[in-house]
Amino acid sequence: MAKTLTEFDTIAAISTPIGEGGISIVRMSGEDAVKIANTVFKGANLLKVPTHTIHYGHIIDPALKQTIDEVMVSVMLAPKTFTREDIVEINCHGGIIVTNRILQLLLKQGARMAEAGEFTKRAFVNGRIDLTQAESVMDIVRAKTDRARQVAERQLEGGLLEKIRALRQQILDTLANVEVNIDYPEYDADTITAEQMISVSKSVISKIDHLLATATEGTVLRNGLATAIIGQPNVGKSSLLNYLTKSDTAIVTDVAGTTRDTLEEYVSVKGVPLKLIDTAGIRDTDNKVEKIGVERSKQALAKADLVLLLFDASKNLSAEDYALIEATNKKKRIVILNKTDLEQKITFAEVKKITGSEVVAISVLQEKNIELLEEEIKKLFFKGIKNSNDQVMVTNQRQVSLLEKAKKQLQEVVESLENEIPVDIAQIDFNGAWDTLGEITGDSSPDELVNELFSQFCLGK
Numbered sequence: 283m284a285k286t287l288t289e290f291d292t293i294a295a296i297s298t299p300i301g302e303g304g305i306s307i308v309r310m311s312g313e314d315a316v317k318i319a320n321t322v323f324k325g326a327n328l329l330k331v332p333t334h335t336i337h338y339g340h341i342i343d344p345a346l347k348q349t350i351d352e353v354m355v356s357v358m359l360a361p362k363t364f365t366r367e368d369i370v371e372i373n374c375h376g377g378i379i380v381t382n383r384i385l386q387l388l389l390k391q392g393a394r395m396a397e398a399g400e401f402t403k404r405a406f407v408n409g410r411i412d413l414t415q416a417e418s419v420m421d422i423v424r425a426k427t428d429r430a431r432q433v434a435e436r437q438l439e440g441g442l443l444e445k446i447r448a449l450r451q452q453i454l455d456t457l458a459n460v461e462v463n464i465d466y467p468e469y470d471a472d473t474i475t476a477e478q479m480i481s482v483s484k485s486v487i488s489k490i491d492h493l494l495a496t497a498t499e500g501t502v503l504r505n506g507l508a509t510a511i512i513g514q515p516n517v518g519k520s521s522l523l524n525y526l527t528k529s530d531t532a533i534v535t536d537v538a539g540t541t542r543d544t545l546e547e548y549v550s551v552k553g554v555p556l557k558l559i560d561t562a563g564i565r566d567t568d569n570k571v572e573k574i575g576v577e578r579s580k581q582a583l584a585k586a587d588l589v590l591l592l593f594d595a596s597k598n599l600s601a602e603d604y605a606l607i608e609a610t611n612k613k614k615r616i617v618i619l620n621k622t623d624l625e626q627k628i629t630f631a632e633v634k635k636i637t638g639s640e641v642v643a644i645s646v647l648q649e650k651n652i653e654l655l656e657e658e659i660k661k662l663f664f665k666g667i668k669n670s671n672d673q674v675m676v677t678n679q680r681q682v683s684l685l686e687k688a689k690k691q692l693q694e695v696v697e698s699l700e701n702e703i704p705v706d707i708a709q710i711d712f713n714g715a716w717d718t719l720g721e722i723t724g725d726s727s728p729d730e731l732v733n734e735l736f737s738q739f740c741l742g743k
């Protein structure tokens with residue numbers, strides 16, 4: 283669905299993170315980008331340079347006749363650019379003050395401050411990418427593991443877009459046939475179209491199901507599997523977090539009740555992205571701060587996709603331990619018997635019998651058997667996920683709910699027609715499904731939705 287280029291004003295923003303760095307980039311997009319840049323640039327005449335070239339020179343404040351920075355300026359003319367508009371990028375020496383002054387200067391010369399995500403939004407509005415691709419731009423920026431990045435790249439190439447458009451085409455072809463059949467009522471059109479609509483609906487439903495099946499893995503890849511490390515004080519929760527993240531993020535001491543606040547870290551365990559949450563040891567306490575910590579642990583437990591429940595092998599299970607077993611019974615859980623280097627009071631077999639869960643016996647201190655734990659996490663995650671090599675995945679809730687809505691509409695179509703409801707009535711839901719699928723790609727998205735979506739981007743993207 284080719285869109286014609288829309289006329290916009292020229293926008294500017296700092297596209298690199300704010301702070302001190304080797305270089306910072308101030309980016310402009312729009313019809314006047316080159317003209318505006320040229321008014322503050324001393325070097326080549328930017329109005330005359332070939333497209334996709336980079337130029338050495340200085341940024342000058344024309345009012346004060348003052349040199350602000352030594353820069354490299356890239357000129358990229360439409361249409362082969364990120365936004366499909368003229369783009370100028372000014373690479374300046376890092377530093378907040380200098381970068382901001384250059385931005386202010388461009389604004390004074392006629393550019394407008396870009397809103398969050400506006401560059402990517404223009405790429406969408408100008409028809410260079412669809413909504414799933416725009417979302418993937420954000421995903422690539424935020425990707426926490428290599429596999430998450432691969433999936434996002436595939437989406438940016440248009441993997442999901444192709445699949446959704448193929449489904450819409452199937453519906454559209456049928457709709458075209460319906461029109462023809464209605465025009466020639468002498469054929470027993472209704473029976474033919476009803477059969478056709480049923481079969482196409484069923485076929486699209488099964489393809490939607492296939493896409494939905496990728497959603498669990500897709501969203502986890504994007505957000506990380508929320509994994510809470512739970513247990514009594516001193517069992518080694520923070521030690522485990524530090525080991526898995528190869529850092530010393532969490533404070534570890536032999537004082538029970540060291541961790542007072544929940545702490546989150548992203549880590550990839552055998553390709554499974556985890557959002558690991560270290561929690562305060564759960565116990566009854568009169569300490570005001572620790573009490574709040576324990577409350578937070580319980581919240582983290584409630585929200586977790588996966589619980590790592592730790593016990594200290596050198597101690598007998600306490601009443602609190604039993605309470606935690608009970609509290610995590612309905613969760614996806616791996617039970618961990620830590621401190622197996624010490625003299626053991628409880629055994630692997632006992633714990634397995636009591637909890638009925640997968641159990642791994644480890645020693646974080648001696649770095650023993652943690653590999654087994656990692657294997658267990660991987661096994662649990664990939665269980666039930668069939669096509670984990672498929673790069674096309676549904677990666678967010680927006681896509682999931684629209685797919686579910688389209689599926690429901692098509693199920694209505696099938697049900698209506700099988701109950702002899704006239705074709706032109708069933709067709710309303712059939713049209714509806716076509717629209718809903720279009721919302722995924724943005725082919726039929728209302729403006730507010732598009733605005734909402736891009737506002738989640740970072741500035742300068």
Ligand SMILES: Nc1nc2c(ncn2[C@@H]2O[C@H](COP(=O)(O)OP(=O)(O)OP(=O)(O)O)[C@@H](O)[C@H]2O)c(=O)[nH]1
Pocket residue numbers: 513514515516517518519520521522533534535536537538539540541542561562563564620621622623624644645646647648
């Ligand atoms: N012997 C032995 N000690 C360990 C092991 N893992 C952790 N420890 C020690 O146990 C103590 C407590 O470890 P932490 O990681 O702080 O325990 P925690 O569960 O986070 O404790 P809280 O934050 O108080 O709830 C520290 O002295 C660790 O060095 C282990 O496998 N074997």
Ligand SMILES: [Mg+2]
Pocket residue numbers: 519520521532533540541560561562563
């Ligand atoms: Mg701790």
